[in-house]
Every structure is written in structure tokens, then in C-alpha cells.
Amino acid sequence: MRRVAIALVHYPVLDGQGAVVTTAVTNLDVHDLSRSARTFGCTDYFVTHPIAAQRELCERILAHWTDGSSGRRIPDRREALTVLRVVESLDAAIDALGGRAVVEVWLTAARALGNTLTFAEARSRVEGEGSTILVVFGTGWGLASSVLAGGDALLEPIVAARGDYNHLSVRSACAIVLDRLLGAR
């Protein structure tokens, strides 16, 4: 089985009008994606943010739940947050995993944007042997095209059996993706 890590990108992502923006850190994104990553056996959860004050906020949340009072109150949460890494950019996350040559970058989007990797195929790749896989999620209205152009694969969108509405939170989408790739079957 291959090593899997995840990254949450706050820049460059799209806003509701399709403009490239930087989003603010959402506290529960820090928690929920850590908990999902740790539960499904991911080794790292990279929160990527270009603004130092936002990275410091993440580090303070992390410290509060590892060394602080909340970590003592909820040890399971402290354990979840051990996978959290706060970095400046997606490139920095890739570097932390050993560099672009040894990391397979899988991107996610809520809509089908060209050729996509099916979850069945993705799961069989995860279960095989090979280099580290980094699954990348966007905040806001999703990853900007400059990020989408730089990956090794684009995962198929999450689709429901009935209906064509899709407006999942990134917390929900990440949980579903990790379950489809790494959940017991």
C-alpha cells in the first residue's frame, strides 16, 4: 500500500465568480481534515497558506490542541492533529514529501474537467506499490486552473446516485474521497 498525504489549498483558488483569490483559514477545516486524514491512515495533512499570519493562526490552533488545555481534555483530537503540517504553498508540501519527482499529485474538483481518474482505478493504485500520493483539495470554489494544470491526475467528481446537485463542503468532500480510496470494503 502506498503512502497517502492530503493538502488543503487556500491560494490559488476560485471565488464564486471564477476569480483567483486567497481564502481565509476555517478552524473546522483544520480539525475535520486532520481527523479524516488520521482515521484513514494518511501520513500528513498539509494546510497551505501564503500569508504568514494565517499560518501562525493554524500553528496556534495546533498548539492549543497538542500542548494546550484542549489536548489534555480530548486526547483523540491531539492524536488527529499529529498529521497536521502548516506550509506556505503546495510546492512546499510536495518538497516536504521529497520533491516533485517522487510525489504523485492527484487533484480534486467538483465538476468533471477533462479526463479523470475513476475512484475504482485510484483505489487500486493506492493499494499497489509506488511513490507517495498527495491528494489536493481546494477551498472556496475550488482549485485554480494553474494548479489543475500541474497534477498527475484529476479524480472524478463525487456524484450522487440520484440528482445532479453537488455542493458539498470541502470537509465532506475530503472525507468521502478518503473513504473511497482508503475505507475498508
Added chain:
Amino acid sequence: MRRVAIALVHYPVLDGQGAVVTTAVTNLDVHDLSRSARTFGCTDYFVTHPIAAQRELCERILAHWTDGSSGRRIPDRREALTVLRVVESLDAAIDALGGRAVVEVWLTAARALGNTLTFAEARSRVEGEGSTILVVFGTGWGLASSVLAGGDALLEPIVAARGDYNHLSVRSACAIVLDRLLGAR
């Protein structure tokens, strides 16, 4: 295919020490579970809370996103929140669906607590014909035993292919359960 609804219970649930408590409403639970419910074709998402002021808070969030400025800013979110119903108790949710005789109540827990319904079997039941299914999630450390005793089935816990740590948020757990029951395969 059967009608599926979900409920989020704030009382009676457990705290970290196993005591029965009432939890406070979390804003993102209102949003994320609405978005997951609407995406996967659930007809209703019942937020159940025994305290009137907490129910009013939910109604204010709902109004802000349906009639208020945020509803105009993000029409997809307004659409998600159309499934939200704020009620006093799980019984009130069941009554709103037609009463206990015509609702199948499926409970969820993070640990295996006796006989459980597998997701494979649950999915095939959803795809068949029959009465409305209400899938029930607990906040805090999960549903109290008095709730667990009153259901028709207990869904198997979400388990990862590797590792035995499980500390998902209710937002993540609900998303995964709905995907396993109602996601396209």
C-alpha cells in the same frame, strides 16, 4: 428507491466521560449536513434540539441563507438549506415524516455496539421499495443508549482499510454514510 432523511441529535448524547448531555449547535453542522443531504438526494435534514433558543439560532441561520444577503450571494447554499427542518426532538422528526409506524430508524455509532447493518445490505435496502428511512447521527461523543435502544437498525461503524483509529467529525461521518448509501457506483 426509498425516501431517505437524516437527523442530527443534540440531546440525549454522550460527553467524553459517557454522561448524557445536551450539546450546543455548531454552525457548520447546519451547513455541511444540509449540503450533504441535498447533494445525495435526502428529502429532509432534521436538526433536533430541546432548547428553544438553540432552535431559534438555527432558524436565524436558515433565514440568513434563504431570505437574507448570503442567500443572494450563494444561491447553491440557499438550495442546500431547503432540506433543513428544525425540531424539538427525534420523535418530532419521526412525526414530521408520518409517525413511527411508517419510518424506519437507522442509527449510527463510531463503534460496533452489537448487531449492525452492513453498508452493502443497507444500500440494497435503500435501492429497494419500502417506507421512509431516517438516518440518525449524534453530536458530542455519540447517541445515548436510550436512543440506540429505539431504532430499527444500527449501521456498521465506518472503518479504514489500515489502522484502528476512528475520530471522524459528525460532518465527515454523515458525508461518508450518505455516500456509501446514496453515492453513484
